[in-house]
Amino acid sequence: MKIEDEKSFDELTDKEYKYGFVTDIESESLPPGLNEDIVREISRRKEEPEWLTEWRLKAFRAWQKMETPEWAKVEFPPIDYQALSYYSAPKQKIDAPKSLDEIDPELLETYEKLGIPLREQEMLAGVVAVDAVFDSVSVATTFKGKLEEMGIIFCSFSEAVKDHPELVKQYLGTVIPTKDNYFAALNSAVFSDGSFCFVPKGVRCPMELSTYFRINAANTGQFERTLVIAEEGAYVSYLEGCTAPQRDENQLHAAVVELVALEDAQIKYSTVQNWYPGDKNGKGGIYNFVTKRGHCRGDRSKISWTQVETGSAITWKYPSCVLKGDDSVGEFYSVAVTNNMQQADTGTKMIHVGKNTSSTIISKGISAGRAHNSYRGLVRIGPTAENARNFSQCDSMLIGDRCGAHTFPYIDVSNPSAQVEHEATTTKIGEDQIFYCNQRGLDTEEAVSLIVNGFCKEVFRELPMEFAVEAQKLLGISLEGSVG
Amino acid sequence: MALLEIIELQAQVEEKQILNGINLSIQPGEVHAIMGPNGSGKSTLSNVLAGNESYEQTGGNVLFDGADLSELDAHERARAGLFLAFQYPVEIAGISNMYFLKAAVNAIREHRGEKQLDAMEFLDVIEDKKKLVKIREDLLERAVNSGFSGGEKKRNEIFQMAMLEPKMAILDETDSGLDIDALRIVADGVNALRSPERGFLVITHYQRLLEYIVPDFVHVLVNGRIVKSGGKELALELEEHGYEAFEGAAV
Numbered sequence A: 001m002k003i004e005d006e007k008s009f010d011e012l013t014d015k016e017y018k019y020g021f022v023t024d025i026e027s028e029s030l031p032p033g034l035n036e037d038i039v040r041e042i043s044r045r046k047e048e049p050e051w052l053t054e055w056r057l058k059a060f061r062a063w064q065k066m067e068t069p070e071w072a073k074v075e076f077p078p079i080d081y082q083a084l085s086y087y088s089a090p091k092q093k094i095d096a097p098k099s100l101d102e103i104d105p106e107l108l109e110t111y112e113k114l115g116i117p118l119r120e121q122e123m124l125a126g127v128v129a130v131d132a133v134f135d136s137v138s139v140a141t142t143f144k145g146k147l148e149e150m151g152i153i154f155c156s157f158s159e160a161v162k163d164h165p166e167l168v169k170q171y172l173g174t175v176i177p178t179k180d181n182y183f184a185a186l187n188s189a190v191f192s193d194g195s196f197c198f199v200p201k202g203v204r205c206p207m208e209l210s211t212y213f214r215i216n217a218a219n220t221g222q223f224e225r226t227l228v229i230a231e232e233g234a235y236v237s238y239l240e241g242c243t244a245p246q247r248d249e250n251q252l253h254a255a256v257v258e259l260v261a262l263e264d265a266q267i268k269y270s271t272v273q274n275w276y277p278g279d280k281n282g283k284g285g286i287y288n289f290v291t292k293r294g295h296c297r298g299d300r301s302k303i304s305w306t307q308v309e310t311g312s313a314i315t316w317k318y319p320s321c322v323l324k325g326d327d328s329v330g331e332f333y334s335v336a337v338t339n340n341m342q343q344a345d346t347g348t349k350m351i352h353v354g355k356n357t358s359s360t361i362i363s364k365g366i367s368a369g370r371a372h373n374s375y376r377g378l379v380r381i382g383p384t385a386e387n388a389r390n391f392s393q394c395d396s397m398l399i400g401d402r403c404g405a406h407t408f409p410y411i412d413v414s415n416p417s418a419q420v421e422h423e424a425t426t427t428k429i430g431e432d433q434i435f436y437c438n439q440r441g442l443d444t445e446e447a448v449s450l451i452v453n454g455f456c457k458e459v460f461r462e463l464p465m466e467f468a469v470e471a472q473k474l475l476g477i478s479l480e481g482s483v484g
Numbered sequence B: 001m002a003l004l005e006i007i008e009l010q011a012q013v014e015e016k017q018i019l020n021g022i023n024l025s026i027q028p029g030e031v032h033a034i035m036g037p038n039g040s041g042k043s044t045l046s047n048v049l050a051g052n053e054s055y056e057q058t059g060g061n062v063l064f065d066g067a068d069l070s071e072l073d074a075h076e077r078a079r080a081g082l083f084l085a086f087q088y089p090v091e092i093a094g095i096s097n098m099y100f101l102k103a104a105v106n107a108i109r110e111h112r113g114e115k116q117l118d119a120m121e122f123l124d125v126i127e128d129k130k131k132l133v134k135i136r137e138d139l140l141e142r143a144v145n146s147g148f149s150g151g152e153k154k155r156n157e158i159f160q161m162a163m164l165e166p167k168m169a170i171l172d173e174t175d176s177g178l179d180i181d182a183l184r185i186v187a188d189g190v191n192a193l194r195s196p197e198r199g200f201l202v203i204t205h206y207q208r209l210l211e212y213i214v215p216d217f218v219h220v221l222v223n224g225r226i227v228k229s230g231g232k233e234l235a236l237e238l239e240e241h242g243y244e245a246f247e248g249a250a251v
Helices: A002-014 A036-045 A050-065 A105-113 A118-123 A142-150 A156-164 A165-171 A182-190 A431-439 A443-456 A465-478 B042-051 B075-081 B097-112 B119-130 B137-141 B149-165 B180-193 B208-212 B233-241 B244-250
Strands: A027-029 A087-092 A129-133 A139-143 A153-156 A193-199 A206-216 A225-228 A235-243 A251-253 A254-260 A268-272 A285-297 A301-311 A313-315 A319-322 A329-338 A343-352 A358-367 A372-381 A387-398 A406-412 A419-428 B005-012 B018-025 B031-034 B057-065 B082-085 B169-172 B199-204 B215-220 B223-230
Touching: A036 A182, A050 A182, A105 B149, A129 A329, A142 A153, A156 A165, A156 A225, A165 A225, A165 A443, A182 A254, A182 A285, A193 A235, A193 A268, A193 B031, A225 A235, A225 A268, A225 B149, A235 A465, A235 B005, A254 A268, A268 A285, A268 A465, A285 A329, A285 B075, A301 A313, A301 A343, A301 A465, A319 A329, A319 A358, A329 A343, A329 A372, A329 A465, A329 B244, A358 A406, A358 A443, A372 A387, A372 A419, A387 A406, A387 A443, A406 A419, A431 A443, A431 B075, A431 B137, A431 B233, A443 A465, A443 B018, A443 B097, B005 B042, B018 B042, B018 B057, B018 B223, B031 B233, B042 B057, B042 B075, B042 B082, B042 B169, B042 B199, B075 B097, B097 B119, B097 B137, B119 B137, B119 B149, B137 B149, B149 B180, B169 B180, B180 B208, B199 B208, B215 B233
Parallel strands: A129 A206, A193 A225, A206 A235, A225 A254, A235 A268, A251 A285, A254 A285, A268 A301, A285 A313, A285 A319, A301 A329, A313 A343, A319 A343, A329 A358, A343 A372, A358 A387, A372 A406, A387 A419, B031 B199, B031 B215, B082 B169, B169 B199
Antiparallel strands: A027 A087, A129 A139, A153 A193, B005 B018, B005 B057, B215 B223
């Protein structure tokens, strides 16, 4: 490459994070620090029932005895949990907004900048319903009425606690127990809000349910809690999208997502994650330490995770499936992109318990700059899982010669009838490929984007249409300036 | 004004001097052939002209349509209408030939200030052009050059050329690895694209290709220099006497 080109690539890399702005809204935040009183105060402000307060406290006490996990291939300085504020709710002029007109206009403007015009979405009859989470409190829910008629509950987690406490109590923490791991315990203690979705027996949710998360107030940890339940024969496709305003301090995002699929139920959970990755020297950016797990409880149930991870300074995330029901199916499709100083340690766990269970893992890791990208996956075939099958494919792509790709597959088989396959490849975008594209009129950015999108095609085709388009664009933006 | 004007061009690869001052002028509508033995600099010339950054221009000038080529990056040269049919077309997994071509066609159209083709319009153009090189439908659906036979790759290059409608096309040993039938199809495609506005530079080792693509001028390249130029009959002369006679002269 010529020197002039390197310069222009650097300029591209230095491009400001497109979504870096701060909304000037008065937040009613709690002071920084974490102790039992703070946990109680969060619960009080949210007017939660006593059992939930106790549940949080139990998690908090467990968390205090736990230690930060260090097995992942990521590096970061110790987090001072006492320096974080655990609750931040945007002040509303009216307590409970009944329609979008009542939402703080500045807030709506933020969404406009992020490209999620709620008004338009509401008008775009029945394409996606958005339960938008701003900081910690859910501010707007669309299409709720329509869904209610079918018996589908789609609301913020706080609302669910108020309106459907029996469902929350029945399922909360049954997939990911409070003591599951360090960050899940922390989330259980201080979770502020999130989304709740319940699809009753035999109902097929007619639209993609969609939630957008955002981190806004400085130094506010964000602790979402999502619970999706599909009863017997139900179907739901759930989309989660993230973009976060720019911050210099690292921000902690420790979410928990629990999915429950009963007999013949199917849950499709798709994520496009674009939290602020930090600048190119590794300053700032989100720590994305997320616990996601689904339980295929009923026979013939199916859970699919699809994720496109382009953001965050550090990603630590393993959306998993516990295949308990006979003939149940677990799927994991992942694209993880790391550029500059980003680190990602991501993968999945497929735990086979029931007979004839099958799982598929397709993971595509892309590293550029000085980034490190690890796939870490566990396939466990339990003694009761007769005729279980797994197929795993882990492909890595390297752009440049200063980045790294790592694969850590764990396979643990305790039943001789199991069939487990693992394939892995590593490729590098070649200069000859770039030149070939250049010679056909495509500039280097376009060429990289084209080649990378081809590499990720198997995953993108699992995404709902409108998400797939967004994901392709994001990939292009994330890798801008990565070839020099 | 010449379409392509090469003046005293010198170039090196990995710090080894390969081109030692090439002069060549191609007018619109002309077909020039460059013939030369292995290692004479044929591929270096085509790569330098196309802007491959592994090749360094160390002296001289190249004007394309009046513009100094050294000022343009490879993709800008392509958009300006310079096309290279590769000797070894590159495979790109996961991207269909069709999708790749659509991106390329639209990048070039945008540069020309023409409107982007939508999927339907693009298919119409494809229908039109694919007859030229008798390219099979399934090759369009497959990933770019992936699993193509040698002949299919070369045919695909000519098909891309037909789609991109360049002002100046360089064919780098397009005949290598082709059997006689494939050679004829490729040559027919090139001949169909000959026009009073378009220039061709056909680089080849053998005279055989020039029986099908009849050049206006033939140049003999030896040791990075053009040592003799003439009409199409020069190719026959070479066929008869080989390059040896010239190799002495060039040193």
